[in-house]
Amino acid sequence: MSAIQERSDHQRHEGEEGSNLAKQLSDTITVTIGATVPTGFERTAAEEVNEKIGADARISKDRGRIYFEITTENLPLIHHLKSVDNLFVVVEEYTNYQFKDQKEEALEDFQSLASKLPWTNPLEVWRLNNSLKKKRWRRKGGNGGKARASGKDRVEAVTAETENLQLESGTPERGSGEPEGDPAFNGTQGELDKNTEEQEEGSVDPLLKFRVTCNRAGDKHTFTSNEAARDFGGAVQDFFLWKPDMTKFDVEVLLNIHNNEMVIGIALTEESLHxxxxxxxxxxxxxxxxxxxxxxxxxxxxxxxxxxxxxxxxxxxxxxxxxxxxxxxxxxxxxxxxxxxxxxxxxxxxxxxxxxxxxxxxxxxxxxxxxxxxxxxxxxxxxxxxxxxxxxxxxxxxxxxxxxxxxxxxxxxxxxxxxxxxxxxxxxxxxxxxxxxxxxxxxxxxxxxxxxxxxxxxxxxxxxxxxxxxxxxxxxxxxxxxxxxxxxxxxxxx
Known part of the structure; x- marks a missing residue:
């Protein structure tokens, strides 16, 4: 009887999570999506966006990028685009950002920028996008044990995993700038398994890993791409208490700079779609x-x-x-x-x-x-x-x-x-x-x-x-x- 009761409680818990996902999709959010496309085919990509999503795309001054607005209910449609290499959700866009003439002052601006950005909606879109990617992966039979579950069970299991990612867009309540947990954590398999179990039980918040990638074009900047990524990444780490990791990261923050145009975004694709x-x-x-x-x-x-x-x-x-x-x-x-x-x-x-x-x-x-x-x-x-x-x-x-x-x-x-x-x-x-x-x-x-x-x-x-x-x-x-x-x-x- 205890096993039956446990299974009943588990099913009820999954049902609640499934309703939460439905609620999230119904609470639509409008965001700007950026896409990198083959240079020269920006207009072709814009035509495809209008044809498949019904959105009017604008072409960036920096060749090879387009931007368009969508709601979260249309988020799955962006993965059906065939003319785009990479996708990202825009956090903030500056069409005429005034970079300081002195290198130190310009880098100080990057350090103070992270706390001023509207992270809430882009991070919510990133989380929903992760659930879509995991759902597609499970449909392909990625995990032997979980692949045998029904389609509804798989979707609800994905919802449970993504809802555990409690992303705070405001200033953290903890005053310390150091990440939670053991600073000597070396990522061994045993520690990963233990951390995963704790996250599934809901006893601790997961410690997200991130990296900042800077793409810079222009000859009037006093800083290099690596310097901009380093200082802006340090500010992001202090703000969210995330852990930097250049290879095995959960979140990739993009810093795209083209002359005086600057766009901050969060990547939605892990690798190019080409x-x-x-x-x-x-x-x-x-x-x-x-x-x-x-x-x-x-x-x-x-x-x-x-x-x-x-x-x-x-x-x-x-x-x-x-x-x-x-x-x-x-x-x-x-x-x-x-x-x-x-x-x-x-x-x-x-x-x-x-x-x-x-x-x-x-x-x-x-x-x-x-x-x-x-x-x-x-x-x-x-x-x-x-x-x-x-x-x-x-x-x-x-x-x-x-x-x-x-x-x-x-x-x-x-x-x-x-x-x-x-x-x-x-x-x-x-x-x-x-x-x-x-x-x-x-x-x-x-x-x-x-x-x-x-x-x-x-x-x-x-x-x-x-x-x-x-x-x-x-x-x-x-x-x-x-x-x-x-x-x-x-x-x-x-």
Whole structure:
């Protein structure tokens, strides 16, 4: 009978916690969410935010960031955005912060800033976001013992864990600036287990670990990023009595400084979202967020045939097959290792879907090996061509690009539908590409160019449209046989 009574009390306790979660979601809070996006695709990300969340996003002066307002009831929707790398909730934003001219005075401002900030709502959003992340993780079967519980039990268990994080946004009642507990705590497994048990029993408040990350841009600051993070982090530690930890932290406070603009936020993502579909990486794997931006640029339609003739690991067609399932995708490459990586990444997505209980037949995508300059496709059979072309650095060379780019643009024009076909091509070899496009003026016309930053490289995403001229009727279509070229070249050298 005692066991039955204990189980009844436990169920009643879980029911109370579940009602508390429902109450928290009903008590909506409006906050500002910040998102880092691939530079150059800020407008594309803003369009996605408006489409999926219904919020109007504004683009920051600092390239690569957008901001939008949401309520806590729409918080789960931000994790469905595909064009963002990282998400954070804004604590405070200063559009024209007056940094002191003297280094010591500027750092003193950071030390006094923490106690003046409105932490309450952002920390509440951070806590609710943690419960959402844990709930998704448990649905994937992360913990063997707890994964066998019912869905309701898992949600309520997550609620119980997150409600134990008593985050005080006001000045702590304790006057001492030292953290609670043993200062010699070394994080051993036994101490962690004991601390966890005490937290679950509600006997003590958990000691949160945190770190401050400063991202600074501008040449008029008298302080470095490390100095700003150090002094501001010390003030945060004194204010909340949290424990600093640079690696195993619970809360990551962000200090983003761009000239006179400063934004303080709390991170909502633990790692960048750009690797979501790739498990087998190559030497130049494209970020999934950038692939999504390129796909949105060409606006795939129902029944479109879309090819990536230099697919690498298949990041672009995989992203398209998942997000625009009404089109069909062909991923090809001349390198057998690249095709193998693409096939493995496709199989990984299939496995993930099966593990989640999906009954879908699969993805509208296929992978094959081919020669880019002699595609095994009919003339005018492709609607969209989208690819990441070799920059001539890690893959290929600048010298080879002068021959490769005109040849591939000519072959792309052959397989692309005249008048309606489109191409979205990414390259950092801008001079060579511009020359190749000018040579193919009768087959391609440039629509727009989006300038992006890829690992410090200034690259361009070129949106081209196929002209209405049928292939074979313009001077650009003439191509001398490869054997004749090689023979002539050899004779010239001799």
């Amino acid at each position: 690797r979501r579909n790739i498990t087998h990486f190559g030497p130049t794997t494209l970020r999934s967020t950038l692939a999504y931006g390129m796909l949105r640029l060409c606006k795939p339609q129902v029944s479109d045939v879309i090819i990536d003739p230099m697919c690498g690991t298949g990041a672009i067609p995989l992203e398209g097959a998942i997000e625009w399932q009404h089109s069909f995708y062909l991923a090809g490459d001349n390198n057998d290792m690249a095709v193998s990586r693409t096939v493995n990444n496709i199989n990984h997505i299939h496995k993930k879907r099966r593990d989640k209980g999906s009954t879908a037949w699969g993805l509208p995508i296929n992978a094959l090996q081919w020669d880019l300059c002699r595609l095994p496709l009919r003339t005018g059979s492709v609607d969209i061509i989208i690819t990441d072309m070799p920059f001539g650095k890690r893959m290929g060379s600048r010298k080879k690009n002068w021959d490769l780019y005109p040849s591939c643009l000519r072959e792309m024009a052959r397989v692309c539908r005249a008048g309606t076909g489109k191409a979205v091509l990414l390259t950092q070899d801008k001079k060579c590409f511009a020359k190749a496009v000018s040579k193919m003026g009768g087959l391609w016309c440039k629509v727009v160019t989006v300038w992006v930053n890829i690992g410090g490289l200034h690259a361009g995403v070129y949106h081209l449209k196929r002209t209405g001229a049928p292939f074979g009727t313009t001077p650009e279509d003439v191509r001398e046989p490869r054997g004749d070229n090689e023979t002539a070249g050899g004779a010239k050298e001799d």
